[in-house]
Amino acid sequence: MQDSAPILPISAGGSFSTATQWLEALRARRIGAVELLNLHLQQVEKHNGALNVVVAQDIEGALEAARRADNLPSSGRPPLSGLPMTVKDTYEVVGMPATCGFPFLADHRPQRDADPVARLKSAGAIIFGKTNVPAGAFDWQSFNPVYGTxxxxxxxxxxxxxxxxxxxxxxxxxxTPLELGSDMGGSGRVPAHFCGVFGHKPSYGVIPMRGHIPPLPGQIASFEMGVGSPLARSAQDLELALDLLIAPDERSQRAWSIAIPASRHERLQDFRVALWADDSAYALDDGYREAIHAYADDLRRLGVVVDEGARPDIDWQAAYEMYLTIILSIAGSGVEASEAREVIESAALLSPNDFSYPARMARALSLRHFEYYAVTERREKLFRAWRDFFTRYDLLICPTFATVAYEHDHRGAGAADPTRACKPRALNVSGQPRPYLDGLQWPSLANLGDLPSTAAPTGRFVGGLPAGVQLIGPYLEDRTPLRFAHLVERELGGFVPPPGCQ
Incomplete structure (x- = not known):
């Protein structure tokens, strides 16, 4: 059942200030970049031993950058000048290893920053650490043989x-006051939901991704649906980061530019909002569902009209199968050739009624090229169904995942095939076991549609754990869900510090 925990304001000081607040203090010279960096390093020193979330640091390089920032004149400073931050260990950063949790990359020290990291550094950010990931960035648990759990x-x-x-x-x-993650199957939004922070999955293609792992170092082809994903303790910080990260990729930048339009509305009461929070198509825990409906009631008290029956005209099971075809093909691209052949040969023996995840993987890997083009055609029709929906509504509010944060379960770890690696595990949804990879269901909505989705805390808790939602907006209109999240945050509050870290 939902806890009746109070909604607390964002801290106005200390380690839990927002990036925007820290930048104001830096510009006003109320704090220096070296002092701010040391404050965050002290917080890491105090609590990271128990959490193991920051797994690599370049303290000397960060201190040197902070000293340079302190010596800059007040005028003409870049927008993030002096702001310390960490980035996900899927991005290449000069001065630190980039492993993506793979032991064979434990000694990989890139000589060039990933493109999104380079943009943040050019804006003045001081990257002092890397944060942990699951091996291969394919799980909703962050553990690996290199850095642990x-x-x-x-x-x-x-x-x-x-x-x-x-x-x-x-x-x-x-x-850290700001983070750079990534998202292909909820990889940014689900952690934001589990930890009670904000995250944004941008529209596909607006952030260049060269230097992100996967693909492996040296490979330059980009993956469908994969995007850079800023995370923060406020929605305002997400928009700040997005503005700095948006750019065409290096091949297109000579001729193309990207301009995300303004939010459709500036008043909460003007947003046309749809809510989908039931288990009619995808798994949803009862306690989490109640928390989302309580959040919708909070919105109604603020004057927001929330329509609980509106949906795009989409076959959701067919859409999910389409998503799995794409993401399991991508996951399978890293499988050894001999294993891939074994999986493909098994597809011919499958019953058409076998919808287990290994069976879905086998079908995805055995798909012929012309058959994949048929998937592409169906996806184009799905894009247009979403476009039609967003002529009538501005946002779809829905769960971020099936449950709130669950207990560690590392059974099956280490197999190259993620469907096999996760096979012994299960999700506990309202006391009933569900296949572990059913956790892809709710995140797939925005990924398959290439849509922007902002993960935001609801101020509600389930079993003492934060419950968030995702706010899905129209393609290339990222500012619409971001602005809605910011306006709600001003009225209801947003991030609440975990008691053990204050």
Whole structure:
């Protein structure tokens, strides 16, 4: 059942100030960049031993950058000048290893920053650490053979999420005011939900991703649906980060530019909001569902009209199968050729009624090229169904995941095939076991549609754990869900520090 915990304001000081608040203090010279960096390093020193979310640091390089920032003249400073931050260990950063949790990359020290990291550094950010991920960035638990297990600051027995679990955990614990994660199957939004922070999955293609792992170092092809994902302790900080990260990729930048339009509305009461929070198509825990409906009631008290029956005209089971075809094909691209052949050969023996995840993986890997084009055509029709829906509504509010943060469960870890690696595990949804990879269901809505989705705390808790929602908006209109999240945050509050990290 939902807890009746109070909604607390964002801290106005200490390690839990927002990035915007810290930047104001830096510009006014109320604090220096070296002093601010040391404050966060002290918080890491105090609490990271119990959480293991920050897994690599470049303290000397960060101190040197902070000293340079302190010596800059007040005028003409870049927008993030002097702001310390960490980034997910899927991004290449000069001065630190980039492993993506793979032992064979434990000694990989890149000589060039990933493109999103370079943009943050150009804006003045001081990258002092890397945050933990699951091996290969394919899980909602952040553990791997290189750095071990990351823990949720709200309850160390629980996962902080994944694959940006270290990112969200570091924000919730006050280790960093801003984070750079990524998202293809909820990897940014699910950790934000589990840890009670904000996250944004941008519209596909607006943030360049060269230097992100996967793909492996040296490979340059980008993956469908994969995006960079800023995380923060306020919605305002998300928009600040997004503005700095948006750019065409390096191949297109000579001719293209990207301009995200303004939010459709500036008043909460003007947003046309749909709510989907039931288990008619996808798994949803009862306690979490109640928390979302309580959040919807909070919105109604603020004058927001919330329509609980509106949906895009989409076959949700067919859409999910389409999503799995794409993401399991991507996951399978890293499988050894001999294993891939074994999986493909098994597809011919499958019953058409076998919808287990190994069976779905086998079908995805055995798909012929012309058949994949048929998937592409169906996806184009889905894009247009979403576009039609967003002529009548501005947002769809829905769950971020099936449950709130769950207990660590590392059974099956280590197999190259993620469907096999996760096979012994299960999700406990309202006391009933569900296949572990059913956790992809709710995140898939925005990924398959290439849509922007802002993960935001609801101010509600289930079993003492934060419950968030995702706010899905129209394609390339990222400011609409971001502004809605910011307006709600001003009225209801947003991030609440975990008691053990204050």
């Amino acid at each position: 990351s823990k949720n600051p709200w309850d160390a027995s629980r996962s902080p999420g994944g694959s940006s679990g270290g990112s969200a955990g570091a924000l919730a614990a006050g280790f």
